[in-house]
Amino acid sequence: MKKCKYEHWIDGYLLDRLKPEDQAAFEEHYFICPHCFAKLDQQSEIVQILRKEGVLGDPGEACEHVHRPPSLWRRILARLGLKR
Amino acid sequence: MTQMTQEDRTAPPEDAVLKYRAVISFRVRKALGSSNPDWEDVVNEILTQAVAKIKSGEFRGDSSIGTFLYTITSRRIIDYIRQKTRVLRHAPEPAPYPDPHDEMEHRERARQVEQVVNGLKPKFRDVLYLYYYRELSRDEVARALDISPRRVSERVNYALKLIQKAVRK
Numbered sequence: 001m002k003k004c005k006y007e008h009w010i011d012g013y014l015l016d017r018l019k020p021e022d023q024a025a026f027e028e029h030y031f032i033c034p035h036c037f038a039k040l041d042q043q044s045e046i047v048q049i050l051r052k053e054g055v056l057g058d059p060g061e062a063c064e065h066v067h068r069p070p071s072l073w074r075r076i077l078a079r080l081g082l083k084r
Numbered sequence: 085m086t087q088m089t090q091e092d093r094t095a096p097p098e099d100a101v102l103k104y105r106a107v108i109s110f111r112v113r114k115a116l117g118s119s120n121p122d123w124e125d126v127v128n129e130i131l132t133q134a135v136a137k138i139k140s141g142e143f144r145g146d147s148s149i150g151t152f153l154y155t156i157t158s159r160r161i162i163d164y165i166r167q168k169t170r171v172l173r174h175a176p177e178p179a180p181y182p183d184p185h186d187e188m189e190h191r192e193r194a195r196q197v198e199q200v201v202n203g204l205k206p207k208f209r210d211v212l213y214l215y216y217y218r219e220l221s222r223d224e225v226a227r228a229l230d231i232s233p234r235r236v237s238e239r240v241n242y243a244l245k246l247i248q249k250a251v252r253k
C-alpha cells in the first residue's frame with residue numbers, strides 16, 4: 001500500500017505528543033485519508049493494549065513479560081533523571 | 085485534497101455521511117474518552133446535523149465532504165466539552181457498562197499482542213516498555229538504552245509491524 005506523508009504522525013497523535021497545530025492538521029487529514037484512518041484505527045487499539053493491559057508489565061510489581069525487574073528500570077531511569 | 089466524489093454527489097446525503105461514521109466515532113472517542121457514555125449520542129447528533137445541512141443546501145461541495153464533516157465534528161466536540169464542564173462541576177457520571185462482544189474481541193486482541201510481545205527479543209521489549217508503558221519520548225528512550233533515537237524508531241516500528249500482522253482483522 002502507498003505510504004502517506006502524514007503517516008508518521010499516527011504514533012505521536014495516539015500518545016498525545018503532537019503540537020496542537022499538528023494535531024489539528026492530522027485530525028483534518030484523517031477525515032479525508034482512508035489509508036491513514038485505517039492505520040490509525042488499528043494502531044490505536046494496539047497502543048491502548050500496550051499501555052493499559054499489563055502486556056508490558058506493571059512497574060510496581062515483578063512481571064514475567066519484562067525480562068528486567070521494574071526496580072532495575074526505576075534505578076536506570078532515576079540515574080538518568082528520566083523517572084516518571 | 086479529496087473532493088466530494090461523483091458517487092457522493094448523487095447518493096442520498098444519509099449514505100454519503102454514514103460512510104464517515106467510523107472516522108467521526110474515532111475522533112469523538114479520542115476527544116471525549118472511549119469510556120464516556122455520551123460518545124455515541126454525540127456521533128449521532130453530528131451525523132444528523134450533517135445530513136440536515138446537506139439537505140438544506142448549506143454544503144455546496146466547495147470543500148470535500150470529509151473536511152465538511154471534520155468541521156462539524158470539531159465544533160460539536162467543543163460544544164460538548166463546554167456543556168460538560170459546567171455539568172460535571174455538580175454531578176460526576178457513573179462508568180458505562182462495556183459491550184460484552186466488544187470486550188471479548190478486545191481481550192482476544194490483547195492476548196494476540198501479548199503473545200507477540202512475549203516472543204520479541206529483549207531489545208525490542210525494552211523499547212516498547214519504555215516508550216509506551218513508561219511514556220518516555222524517543223530521545224529519552226535512546227538515552228536510557230544508550231542507542232540513537234533513530235534506532236529507537238526502528239525498533240518501535242519493527243515491533244509494531246509484527247503486532248499489526250498478528251492482530252490484522
